[in-house]
Amino acid sequence: MKFALFAVAFFITLSLQRTLQHRTDQTDFGAPLQFKKDGTFQISIFEDLHFGENAWDSWGPQQDLNSVKVINQVLDAEKGPGLVVLNGDLITGENTYLENSTAYVDQIVGPLVERGLSWASTYGNHDHSFNVTGATILDRERRWPNARTMRMVFGDDAGVSNYYLAVYDPACASPDVCAPELLLWFFDSRGGWHYQQKDAEGNKIGQPDWVDVSVVNWFTQTNAELTNKYQKTIPSLAFVHIPTNASLALQEAGVDGHRQPGIDDDAPLAQQAQGWCPDGRDDGTCAYGGQDVPFMQAVTTTPGLIAVFSGHDHGDTWCYKWDGVLPGMTVAGNGLNLCFGQHTGYGGYGSWERGSRQVLVTLDKLKEEQAVETWIRLESGNVVGHVSLNATYGQDRYPKTPNTKTSCPTCNYTVVTPIPGTKRKRALSDPVDL
Numbered sequence: 001m002k003f004a005l006f007a008v009a010f011f012i013t014l015s016l017q018r019t020l021q022h023r024t025d026q027t028d029f030g031a032p033l034q035f036k037k038d039g040t041f042q043i044s045i046f047e048d049l050h051f052g053e054n055a056w057d058s059w060g061p062q063q064d065l066n067s068v069k070v071i072n073q074v075l076d077a078e079k080g081p082g083l084v085v086l087n088g089d090l091i092t093g094e095n096t097y098l099e100n101s102t103a104y105v106d107q108i109v110g111p112l113v114e115r116g117l118s119w120a121s122t123y124g125n126h127d128h129s130f131n132v133t134g135a136t137i138l139d140r141e142r143r144w145p146n147a148r149t150m151r152m153v154f155g156d157d158a159g160v161s162n163y164y165l166a167v168y169d170p171a172c173a174s175p176d177v178c179a180p181e182l183l184l185w186f187f188d189s190r191g192g193w194h195y196q197q198k199d200a201e202g203n204k205i206g207q208p209d210w211v212d213v214s215v216v217n218w219f220t221q222t223n224a225e226l227t228n229k230y231q232k233t234i235p236s237l238a239f240v241h242i243p244t245n246a247s248l249a250l251q252e253a254g255v256d257g258h259r260q261p262g263i264d265d266d267a268p269l270a271q272q273a274q275g276w277c278p279d280g281r282d283d284g285t286c287a288y289g290g291q292d293v294p295f296m297q298a299v300t301t302t303p304g305l306i307a308v309f310s311g312h313d314h315g316d317t318w319c320y321k322w323d324g325v326l327p328g329m330t331v332a333g334n335g336l337n338l339c340f341g342q343h344t345g346y347g348g349y350g351s352w353e354r355g356s357r358q359v360l361v362t363l364d365k366l367k368e369e370q371a372v373e374t375w376i377r378l379e380s381g382n383v384v385g386h387v388s389l390n391a392t393y394g395q396d397r398y399p400k401t402p403n404t405k406t407s408c409p410t411c412n413y414t415v416v417t418p419i420p421g422t423k424r425k426r427a428l429s430d431p432v433d434l
């Protein structure tokens with residue numbers, strides 16, 4: 001009995017210690033991710049949720065309730081994904097108050113916590129603002145044991161949501177003795193504004209909107225270490241809020257509704273390094289600075305990387321296989337698939353029907369052909385754009401995705417006004433959102 005009590009006390013102390021440790025070193029404290037016994041692993045991507053708009057009006061809080069409903073509807077239809085990815089712009093930071101700007105996280109993850117699902121986030125340009133930032137959102141997420149979001153790269157220019165997660169075979173007893181079957185990479189494309197900083201004139205300070213080179217170096221090095229450790233190429237998927245310039249070049253080459261099914265309304269799309277000059281100025285004189293080239297080079301030379309999933313451009317929902325060099329491009333694609341998801345939130349611009357991209361990974365297909373399946377589940381329950389990202393994606397013919405819109409009389413989703421009384425400069429990195 002005494003021993004039992006002692007053991008319990010010891011265990012509690014240990015867990016507390018671990019929890020505290022995890023709070024500081026950001027180590028994952030959930031059980032490792034595993035494929036299901038049937039050899040599948042499904043990911044549901046919710047993106048551009050844009051919670052927290054116009055808290056002082058009735059329509060802002062109402063559209064957040066509508067967004068929670070979208071999440072519930074998708075999860076009811078899709079039944080137990082192995083992981084939920086929140087792919088950036090969880091919160092419209094321009095609109096939120098310093099004292100409670102991360103409280104929206106609890107509202108977003110409510111449906112996930114209720115279902116016992118775990119999630120992993122990337123942060124978007126609206127998550128980095130004067131009153132909210134990646135680090136404060138991460139702290140709030142980490143109050144929930146279900147959060148797998150981490151920070152593996154430190155440094156002022158790295159952003160926050162840069163990390164990877166490993167997914168193991170269902171028969172794996174412990175990650176110490178198995179090689180992962182799948183790696184999931186998460187990147188912070190930053191943008192927005194520096195947290196709680198103003199220049200001499202009292203203007204907010206813009207933050208670069210691309211994956212920093214320190215993160216690119218961490219990614220290539222860590223991936224090389226993992227390849228070396230397990231003596232094999234581990235198939236992988238990547239998530240980043242803002243797409244790269246390659247997506248723009250592919251779009252300009254032409255999106256075919258049957259070969260790249262999806263909506264293509266945001267043309268030209270907004271990409272990383274938009275609004276910045278090659279020398280690092282963001283004074284409105286340059287359209288694009290090219291700082292995403294190292295990231296593009298890294299993702300196209302990573303063996304086993306099957307697809308990169310982005311959000312940001314609410315009106316684009318296609319996947320495109322990036323093969324070879326496109327006009328004007330300096331980086332050659334290696335067959336990597338670049339995908340958009342579906343605008344999930346009632347916040348943020350646009351009234352395209354809300355929904356969520358699903359990614360289904362099966363161990364067989366992963367091993368035999370390095371392919372995954374993906375589709376979009378809409379709020380209405382309909383499924384659109386179901387494709388296989390396999391070797392012939394881009395040549396295979398699929399049905400076109402209907403461009404359905406949702407009108408919402410109680411919402412005002414096209415107008416986002418800053419907090420009354422605050423002066424706000426238009427974000428260069430953010431030409432379409434506001």
Ligand SMILES: *[C@@H]1O[C@H](CO)[C@@H](O)[C@H](O)[C@H]1NC(C)=O
Binds near residue numbers: 097100103104
């Ligand atoms: C945050 O504070 C504002 C202003 O007091 C309030 O209107 C809003 O409802 C709060 N939001 C949350 C999520 O608590």
Ligand SMILES: *[C@@H]1O[C@H](CO)[C@@H](O)[C@H](O)[C@H]1NC(C)=O
Binds near residue numbers: 099422
């Ligand atoms: C930030 O939050 C403070 C405190 O609630 C508020 O007064 C201010 O207007 C907000 N500023 C911006 C730029 O959103």
Ligand SMILES: *[C@@H]1O[C@H](CO)[C@@H](O)[C@H](O)[C@H]1NC(C)=O
Binds near residue numbers: 246249250329330331
């Ligand atoms: C970016 O894309 C545009 C449009 O296709 C292209 O003209 C330009 O050369 C690209 N730049 C880089 C560095 O890839």
Ligand SMILES: *[C@@H]1O[C@H](CO)[C@@H](O)[C@H](O)[C@H]1NC(C)=O
Binds near residue numbers: 391392
């Ligand atoms: C890729 O998937 C499509 C749709 O399922 C199929 O028609 C095509 O034959 C597949 N290609 C390969 C190489 O397996």
Ligand SMILES: *[C@@H]1O[C@H](CO)[C@@H](O)[C@H](O)[C@H]1NC(C)=O
Binds near residue numbers: 057059410411412415
């Ligand atoms: C929507 O925004 C417009 C302009 O800001 C405003 O006049 C209108 O009352 C708003 N509608 C609702 C339902 O809040």
